[in-house]
Amino acid sequence: xxxxxxxxxxxxxxxxxxxxxxxxxxxxxxxxxxxxxxxxxxxxxxxxxxxxxxxxxxxxxxxxxxxxxxxxxxxxxxxxxxxxxxxxxxxxxxxxxxxxxxxxxxxxxxxxxxxxxxxxxxxxxxxxxxxxxxx
Amino acid sequence: xxxxxxxxxxxxxxxxxxxxxxxxxxxxxxxxxxxxxxxxxxxxxxxxxxxxxxxxxxxxxxxxxxxxxxxxxxxxxxxxxxxxxxxxxxxxxxxxxxxxxxxxxxxxxxxxxxxxxxxxxxxxxxxxxxxxxxxxxxxxxxxxxxxxxxxxxxxxxxxxxxxxxxxxxxxxxxxxxxxxxxxxxxxxxxxxxxxxxxxxxxxxxxxxxxxxxxxxxxxxxxxxxxxxxxxxxxxxxxxxxxxxxxxxxxxxxxxxxxxxxxxxxxxxxxxxxxxxxxxxxxxxxxxxxxxxxxxxxxxxxxxxxxxxxxxxxxxxxxxxxxxxxxxxxxxxxxxxxxxxxxxxxxxxxxxxxxxxxxxxxxxxxxxxxxxxxxxxxxxxxxxxxxxxxxxxxxxxxxxxxxxxxxxxxxxxxxxxxxxxxxxxxxxxxxxxxxxxxxxxxxxxxxxxxxxxxxxxxxxxxxxxxxxxxxxxxxxxxxxxxxxxxxxxxxxxxxxxxxxxxxxxxxxxxxxxxxxxxxxxxxxxxxxxxxxxxxxxxxxxxxxxxxxxxxxxxxxxxxxxxxxxxxxxxxxxxxxxxxxxxx
Numbered sequence: 194x195x196x197x198x199x200x201x202x203x204x205x206x207x208x209x210x211x212x213x214x215x216x217x218x219x220x221x222x223x224x225x226x227x228x229x230x231x232x233x234x235x236x237x238x239x240x241x242x243x244x245x246x247x248x249x250x251x252x253x254x255x256x257x258x259x260x261x262x263x264x265x266x267x268x269x270x271x272x273x274x275x276x277x278x279x280x281x282x283x284x285x286x287x288x289x290x291x292x293x294x295x296x297x298x299x300x301x302x303x304x305x306x307x308x309x310x311x312x313x314x315x316x317x318x319x320x321x322x323x324x325x326x327x328x
Numbered sequence: 329x330x331x332x333x334x335x336x337x338x339x340x341x342x343x344x345x346x347x348x349x350x351x352x353x354x355x356x357x358x359x360x361x362x363x364x365x366x367x368x369x370x371x372x373x374x375x376x377x378x379x380x381x382x383x384x385x386x387x388x389x390x391x392x393x394x395x396x397x398x399x400x401x402x403x404x405x406x407x408x409x410x411x412x413x414x415x416x417x418x419x420x421x422x423x424x425x426x427x428x429x430x431x432x433x434x435x436x437x438x439x440x441x442x443x444x445x446x447x448x449x450x451x452x453x454x455x456x457x458x459x460x461x462x463x464x465x466x467x468x469x470x471x472x473x474x475x476x477x478x479x480x481x482x483x484x485x486x487x488x489x490x491x492x493x494x495x496x497x498x499x500x501x502x503x504x505x506x507x508x509x510x511x512x513x514x515x516x517x518x519x520x521x522x523x524x525x526x527x528x529x530x531x532x533x534x535x536x537x538x539x540x541x542x543x544x545x546x547x548x549x550x551x552x553x554x555x556x557x558x559x560x561x562x563x564x565x566x567x568x569x570x571x572x573x574x575x576x577x578x579x580x581x582x583x584x585x586x587x588x589x590x591x592x593x594x595x596x597x598x599x600x601x602x603x604x605x606x607x608x609x610x611x612x613x614x615x616x617x618x619x620x621x622x623x624x625x626x627x628x629x630x631x632x633x634x635x636x637x638x639x640x641x642x643x644x645x646x647x648x649x650x651x652x653x654x655x656x657x658x659x660x661x662x663x664x665x666x667x668x669x670x671x672x673x674x675x676x677x678x679x680x681x682x683x684x685x686x687x688x689x690x691x692x693x694x695x696x697x698x699x700x701x702x703x704x705x706x707x708x709x710x711x712x713x714x715x716x717x718x719x720x721x722x723x724x725x726x727x728x729x730x731x732x733x734x735x736x737x738x739x740x741x742x743x744x745x746x747x748x749x750x751x752x753x754x755x756x757x758x759x760x761x762x763x764x765x766x767x768x769x770x771x772x773x774x775x776x777x778x779x780x781x782x783x784x785x786x787x788x789x790x791x792x793x794x795x796x797x798x799x800x801x802x803x804x805x806x807x808x809x810x811x812x813x814x815x816x817x818x819x820x821x822x823x824x825x826x827x828x829x830x831x832x833x834x835x836x837x838x839x840x841x842x843x844x845x846x847x848x849x850x851x852x853x854x855x856x857x858x859x860x861x862x863x864x865x866x867x868x869x870x871x872x873x874x875x876x877x878x879x880x881x882x883x884x885x886x887x888x889x890x891x892x893x894x895x896x897x898x899x900x901x902x903x904x905x906x907x908x909x910x
Binding site: 204205206207208209211213214216230232252253259260261262263294307308309 | 829830834838841842843844847876877878889890895897899903905906908909910
């Protein structure tokens with residue numbers, strides 16, 4: 194999970210007043226901003242300006258430099274059979290297929306390039322964590 | 329025996345319309361075969377031995393014929409890819425014979441006609457086409473000869489031989505026409521206005537026969553073996569004389585006769601027939617002028633809608649338009665040997681314009697009727713408010729008229745011969761934009777593009793489904809439809825242009841990015857087509873309808889990155905709201 198503060202919840206697709214998805218802006222613990230897609234949608238509007246933990250999943254991950262793709266420095270790990278990109282402030286679930294097709298090395302620090310990042314889940318932070326983030 | 333080029337569908341000389349190279353051994357019953365200028369309907373057999381009905385224009389009848397061991401190739405007409413299969417009989421020694429060994433099967437008269445027909449078929453010097461075709465061919469050849477001579481060159485003897493051949497056709501056709509006119513005029517044949525017409529025809533016949541003799545006399549001169557060139561600019565006297573033989577304007581004289589007939593015959597009872605044909609002729613001239621300025625001119629800036637009457641009308645030669653219309657009027661009123669391109673195209677256009685033709689003709693007729701009786705046909709036609717008539721016909725009628733008539737129109741207007749190729753080279757999007765300017769419905773635009781084989785046309789829009797959607801009362805913008813398809817649950821799903829929140833515009837603005845859809849499709853068209861294909865042909869992996877009636881179907885789609893899962897989000901009536909990779 195990744196700890197963030199939800200900054201903005203923008204409507205994505207909408208038809209006949211029914212909202213189909215959102216685009217969510219949030220702030221990471223290192224103060225950098227991240228734009229996430231909420232496809233389900235979860236609708237994080239009631240978490241605005243709150244510290245939360247979110248599950249993030251990448252549409253795809255690549256090793257090769259690609260212009261205009263977001264990149265993060267970190268390493269890939271296998272945790273309980275699932276694969277994640279991790280660094281000090283981000284945890285992103287990635288697909289096993291991408292690990293195989295891109296021939297990506299686990300447990301080695303490197304720069305990786307990412308496709309759209311989706312919010313998979315959201316949880317309120319426990320009070321202790323919340324106060325730590327607030328500080 | 330050379331294959332003549334009077335049948336456009338089977339031209340083998342310099343024509344783009346024929347590319348017959350595929351053997352056609354077993355043409356099914358009712359297939360059309362073309363042999364010289366004759367049309368045969370197959371009634372049985374095959375190329376080795378078969379029988380059919382040959383249309384003999386001078387009799388206006390079909391006669392039973394048979395053949396053995398002929399060479400048939402499949403006709404290929406790129407101008408009309410939707411035309412049914414037809415064949416061309418192309419063997420050098422192929423013969424078509426009257427059917428039956430018992431001559432009593434046919435009347436004596438028919439036998440005589442057939443003997444003449446057989447002679448024509450086997451005599452390359454004879455013209456075997458119709459009167460109208462003879463006039464057009466003569467005019468064409470005359471222009472070739474005169475432009476060659478005018479530029480200081482020498483026309484071939486073969487050109488003069490062809491000229492004579494066509495000229496014979498005109499003389500024969502003119503005689504037939506006179507007979508028909510005499511019957512038509514009946515006891516009024518001696519009325520001064522009718523007699524003047526018959527006299528003009530006689531005078532034309534005399535002039536053409538003199539021309540024929542002049543050509544024959546000068547062609548029979550044996551050129552000197554050495555030297556020569558004693559005449560002006562190195563021409564022999566006989567060559568100079570030959571050039572003088574050519575009768576200047578047979579077509580003009582015949583058109584003039586037709587106009588005279590129209591002026592005499594346009595009584596109140598025949599006004600509608602006359603004006604109807606004239607109106608259709610003017611509409612066609614207008615429609616094809618629009619085609620010319622938009623699709624065929626070098627100036628690519630010409631981007632007029634078909635409703636842009638003032639600009640298109642301005643581009644037309646009015647004299648030509650109204651004299652052509654008066655001729656059409658005459659052709660509609662009086663007996664005339666069949667076969668002119670004008671007649672064929674008018675008949676085709678009336679069929680294609682359908683309801684539009686009725687509206688157009690009725691309005692033109694109403695306006696014509698109230699004009700002063702003292703005005704000539706030409707003057708009356710030029711006084712009609714054509715803009716109003718065209719508006720009543722509707723733009724769709726014009727487009728279907730163009731689609732149906734272009735091949736015939738191209739016979740007299742060589743510039744239009746490459747129309748199909750030029751339309752294709754413009755591409756689907758440009759044509760669509762151009763036609764949309766004319767406020768044409770999506771259906772008409774698609775039909776137009778399909779007619780000319782423009783890639784991308786029609787495949788994604790099924791008119792039956794559009795009708796079904798309308799009948800179900802679903803609100804959608806037909807002009808903005810990108811595709812419509814029925815999924816495996818028989819649920820109609822459709823993608824519209826939409827806006828920033830839903831539909832194609834939303835998909836492009838929010839998801840056509842390097843980190844999403846661009847990763848999986850080479851271009852937007854490919855993406856739309858993939859989306860259409862998967863809805864139409866594949867089963868979804870999962871389907872979710874939530875409490876807010878949001879419908880999400882997950883499909884596997886083949887992409888540049890292999891098979892990937894995508895979600896298609898739709899409204900409860902099938903409107904595709906969004907499309908995202910999972």
